[in-house]
Amino acid sequence: MPRLVMKFGGTSVADLERIRNAAARVKREVDNGYEVAVIVSAMSGKTNELVGWVRDAANPPGANAPGLYDAREYDAVVASGEQVTAGLMALTLQELGVPARSWLGWQVPVRTTNAHGAARIEEIETANLDRKFDEGLHAVIAGFQGVGPDGRITTLGRGGSDTTAVAFAAALGAERCDIYTDVDGVYTTDPRITPKARKLDRIAYEEMLELASLGAKVLQTRSVELAMRYKVRLQVLSSFEDLPGTLVCDEEEIMESNVVSGVAYSRDEAKMTLISVADRPGIAAAIFGALSDAAINVDMIVQNISEEGRTDMTFSLAVDDVPRASQALENAKTAGTINYRELEADPDVAKVSIVGIGMRSHTGVARKMFAALAADGVNIKVITTSEIKVSVLIDRKYLELAVQSLHDAFELEKAP
């Protein structure tokens, strides 16, 4: 029998009524002849509640400083959220006449690394599951969790249920992995910015990865990487409406596409510039090493020659990280590992990107982008490009204008 993985996120299983609604969708696919593995998240809000308790337990009122906590205990507590939903989903399916049982991570087992709180799946043993499928028993699997080499519960990090779903789809040889969520697919851009935004029928893995990492929070990045590696066909669709969703698939499955598939953005960016840095080998490593040691994620990096033997170094980062980045750089200057005349920070920028696998075979895409922005008076501060993406940093106040301008320029409202 063909197999299907169906994953329901937190808002799709937020209460018993929604669990019943999700179960009815599962029943439909069972009636269509599939062996179904259902992956469930915790009821929405539950994970935050549990995480809050863990933090408060480790940092009681009056504690000296926010302390670290034992990630193994964090995992034991937080994994209980998916455990509850898995049991309730199995009961609800049974009530609808669908034979099903719940599986916790350690029961399958889903073997992971020992990195509690951010573990990676190493192996899914499917023998137990296969045997139960043969008995006609569909599977409800607690997402986001596994068991480490020490026999203790691990979790995969926030959003890990998407990763669980894709990993099971690969391990079970499922025909498709359907991700039910509170949006009904992947759009050419954020519909809150322009009503012209159009839902895509299909999108390539590479494009989805760029969109996900650019802040279009439909799928967790790691789950898309995994889907790409194992060629798992991923469908994103709404658990509240009966509408076709968006299929994330290999580009060979996509017959026709626009040169640009979508316009993504990231609102809360900042730009920092180190002015007049000594231009010598190893200086970039020293600067970004200092930032990396402070656990700061740097995104775009641009280096300009400014004067004889000196250079300006510009980079972008999340706006919240600016104070810590300033501190790290000043410390490095004091320690003598780097040297600069001045440090400028612009906390009011945003990033806008166009993404499309069609760019590989079309020229002039970047030029068209820059022209469109220029025509609308949007000044570009930093540019970076990759094979299937062009990103620009602009003043935050122009963000909505830029997105609409680019959506219009590439006529994304039209199907290919």
Place this chain on the structure above:
Amino acid sequence: MPRLVMKFGGTSVADLERIRNAAARVKREVDNGYEVAVIVSAMSGKTNELVGWVRDAANPPGANAPGLYDAREYDAVVASGEQVTAGLMALTLQELGVPARSWLGWQVPVRTTNAHGAARIEEIETANLDRKFDEGLHAVIAGFQGVGPDGRITTLGRGGSDTTAVAFAAALGAERCDIYTDVDGVYTTDPRITPKARKLDRIAYEEMLELASLGAKVLQTRSVELAMRYKVRLQVLSSFEDLPGTLVCDEEEIMESNVVSGVAYSRDEAKMTLISVADRPGIAAAIFGALSDAAINVDMIVQNISEEGRTDMTFSLAVDDVPRASQALENAKTAGTINYRELEADPDVAKVSIVGIGMRSHTGVARKMFAALAADGVNIKVITTSEIKVSVLIDRKYLELAVQSLHDAFELEKAP
């Protein structure tokens, strides 16, 4: 190192502040030189919430009839409550500087029968625990749960955390099993009925068993049976006050005791009488077989000869069971398996009992009881006796009077 089991019930771990309070008590015993195994219940109210969800999932609005549900899924859902508390308690202990880790039933493992929802502990493997104790790591164990022969989570039934605690105390060879709860010990009678009620320093297992089964809900009956079998010294004490509790122990450990240790009562009893039953062999079996088939618990039974070849049969039961009992008996009469002239039900009775191991070696205890009740004008309807207990059924309106009268008559306010 000597070992100690400390069990905290739901009200003692109801929120993070109370968990901290409980953890401070654990730290004190660790500082006293004990290796401690902490057994935790779910936060109070949590189990009821989870059970409610399970029932609603199995019986959605509009379902035809209250359906049965899969007890294996019930267990997976409900066991999550103790899982959360165990993790939070371990984190809180760590924050206080006590090295500790959480253990779920399947991790220890606590092997149980396959009777999901009401499993019995068959074996506790302590090798893993012993190894961690040797590393200086104290144990926080999720109560109420284990793992069945099928590798799925089982629960022991309501109140099962007391049983978990006693079973661990036996398996670990603990010096004592301290049960922290919201009462500070076992009293000579309910202090709400008479302020003269006195907290007992010590009470024998057998007495505690009689008190527990008579409705003094301090300890779960099964946990006391287990403690008696393995000679586990049980201490009941308050988690909110620093007061000595009551030690439940072997009677050899009790030097001095009153003839009567306590007065127990059960308020919501009913009395039923079958008048003029054919007095032939097998008739009692037929009557109580019919009631047993209807899952009705009968408590006291009295048979009187009334006339030639006929007898009256009287028994007591929970008042809520009267309608179902009447129905079962009428059905049996219709079916011809039993025969009686009339069925009388008195739903307004209560049971009062005196309990004490001293009765074994003292005579005249029952007579003293009857005399005290008679002196206060309390009419006795039914009497039963056991080696260490005398119970009487009386009109419910006399309940408080009878308890006070007996407490006074046996001078229970005085220490032995």
